[in-house]
Amino acid sequence: MTNQHPLSRRHFLAGMGASALAIPTLTNAFGQPIQSEAGQPGRKLGVALVGLGSYSKNQLAPALQQTKNCRLAGIVTGTPSKAEEWMKKYDIPKANVYDYKNFEQIADNKDIDVIYVVLPNSMHEEFVVRAAQAGKHVICEKPMAITPKACQNMIDACKKAGKQLAIGYRLHYEPFTQEVMRLGQQKVFGPIKFMESSDGFRIGDPTQWRMKKSMAGGGPLMDVGIYAIQGARYVTGEEPLSVTAQFSPKTEPQKFKDVEETLFWQFQFPSGAVCNSSTSYTAGVERLYASCQDGWFELSPAFGYGPLKGRTSKGPIEKPIVNHQASHMDGVCKDLLDGKQLPAHITGEEGIRDVRLLQAIYRAAETGRKIDLKA
Structure with a gap:
């Protein structure tokens, strides 16, 4: 572990700081280009929430009604009654509703760009890896996982898929x-x-x-x-x-x-x-x-x-x-829309530290x- 914190003056003091970290071409662990979401002016990224507990219900979903760069596009839940409630409240189409068993089918849904994992800590690794394998960018609630090994598996899965991983460091x-x-x-x-x-x-x-x-x-x-x-x-x-x-x-x-x-x-x-x-x-x-x-x-x-x-x-x-959650998700999704590398201080590398x-x-x-x- 190095002594210099990744969230240095150079990275942060330009406000959100994300734009300062843009690089021309992003590559994954295999040297292949990371897929960009750029090129569609005015587009909002579709976010699917995995886990509809109190944080999703009381913070994230309301915040997604205030965001400029992303929107609530889908949900993943193991409780059918919650699915019905959310579909009605947020006008979510049935095609964008998944459970934990058919989660992989989200790979075929062009309406969903980002998976936000809001599950108990022990489940973060499994669903971040599955989200990356489905070809989606991922936001994962903190703590990133229970063990450093699990964190590294999550980082590796996203790199292999050419997708970016953010941790829920809203502050x-x-x-x-x-x-x-x-x-x-x-x-x-x-x-x-x-x-x-x-x-x-x-x-x-x-x-x-x-x-x-x-x-x-x-x-x-x-x-x-x-x-x-x-x-x-x-x-x-x-x-x-x-x-x-x-x-x-x-x-x-x-x-x-x-x-x-x-x-x-x-x-x-x-x-x-x-x-x-x-x-x-x-x-x-x-x-x-x-x-x-x-x-x-x-x-x-x-x-x-x-x-x-x-x-x-x-x-x-x-x-x-x-609104902390709206600012966080907007900041992350703005970089994804612009095809930029996420700032180091909110990525998996920060999470594993x-x-x-x-x-x-x-x-x-x-x-x-x-x-x-x-x-």
């Missing part, structure tokens, strides 16, 4: 987040000395898939803890050198018999910055704070669906409020040792 397209990236990476208040990056909430239904290790890969760290990891990385613009971590005692052992309840960890960065983080399924916290040599800045709330709120030692951060860090945090907590991340 990379959100103005308040972009501003703290700028403040940290450009050292506007001098070098960062100390950070706090934490995200947690009190979870409800104890029977949901997020509470099953086989499906989620872990507890709050795999769910919202990844936001805290991302925050530390994109504010410093660096990759951590080492990590220590600690599980908290379980206050509800029966409820949390399969996953952690609360977890703390500490990153050390090449610049000397230290970040203290926590994530929890029993306590609410949502803060991204950086203390610098000549001042400080923070977002609180920092990671939710918005609106986010920020301030610095010089006053409030004033930025436009946007986070999964490696998730696994390192668990190892540090389980062993009580500092884990060297430089290898």
